[in-house]
Amino acid sequence: GQQLNQSPQSMFIQEGEDVSMNCTSSSIFNTWLWYKQDPGEGPVLLIALYKAGELTSNGRLTAQFGITRKDSFLNISASIPSDVGIYFCAGQGTSYDKVIFGPGTSLSVIP
Amino acid sequence: ETGVTQTPRHLVMGMTNKKSLKCEQHLGHNAMYWYKQSAKKPLELMFVYNFKEQTENNSVPSRFSPECPNSSHLFLHLHTLQPEDSALYLCASSHYLSPGREQFFGPGTRLTVL
Numbered sequence: 001g002q003q004l005n006q007s008p009q010s011m012f013i014q015e016g017e018d019v020s021m022n023c024t025s026s027s028i029f030n031t032w033l034w035y036k037q038d039p040g041e042g043p044v045l046l047i048a049l050y051k052a053g054e055l056t057s058n059g060r061l062t063a064q065f066g067i068t069r070k071d072s073f074l075n076i077s078a079s080i081p082s083d084v085g086i087y088f089c090a091g092q093g094t095s096y097d098k099v100i101f102g103p104g105t106s107l108s109v110i111p
Numbered sequence: 112e113t114g115v116t117q118t119p120r121h122l123v124m125g126m127t128n129k130k131s132l133k134c135e136q137h138l139g140h141n142a143m144y145w146y147k148q149s150a151k152k153p154l155e156l157m158f159v160y161n162f163k164e165q166t167e168n169n170s171v172p173s174r175f176s177p178e179c180p181n182s183s184h185l186f187l188h189l190h191t192l193q194p195e196d197s198a199l200y201l202c203a204s205s206h207y208l209s210p211g212r213e214q215f216f217g218p219g220t221r222l223t224v225l
Contacts, residue, residue: 042115042203045213048213088154098156104153
């Protein structure tokens with residue numbers, strides 16, 4: 001079945017550093033979604049991407065829909081302690097397809 | 112209340128108990144989902160309801176029984192669970208057929224089966 005891979009699995013960074021993570025698939029997707037999950041809470045939608053090559057920002061977060069439609073990237077600039085959490089990517093083919101979630105990237109920020 | 116709410120937030124039950132998880136969405140959505148999240152595993156889709164009709168059952172054991180009385184409410188009835196069923200159970204909702212079906216999640220119910 002369809003699977004998403006996220007890298008890195010986990011990362012420890014210093015406060016103020018920039019962060020990059022990515023998500024890859026063996027299948028083509030028409031939509032990419034990025035979520036963040038705080039400990040003990042449900043995932044919260046950060047950014048949605050609908051078009052290959054699209055670059056979308058949400059505050060210090062920027063996500064890109066890869067040109068091949070098989071990958072997506074999330075960057076966080078000037079990280080702060082509240083950025084700690086697990087970041088999930090999710091992809092969908094057509095509107096009738098179910099959304100596939102990646103395994104997540106765990107981010108720790110050292111003050 | 113706004114968004115997606117779930118009750119209870121925490122539940123401890125024995126293997127012979129029967130309990131129910133409740134989810135309510137206040138977003139006007141018409142699709143609702145149950146997910147299971149275990150430690151170090153991706154989110155596992157369990158059930159999908161579109162316009163109150165179940166459209167997906169991802170080979171979930173019958174000890175999990177969903178119910179969707181209307182587009183705003185979703186229940187997960189639990190009976191004779193196993194310890195390996197301990198996990199965070201997440202409810203989500205979306206517009207049916209919206210691009211990407213952007214799903215909005217509740218805070219989850221942390222279930223422990225003894």
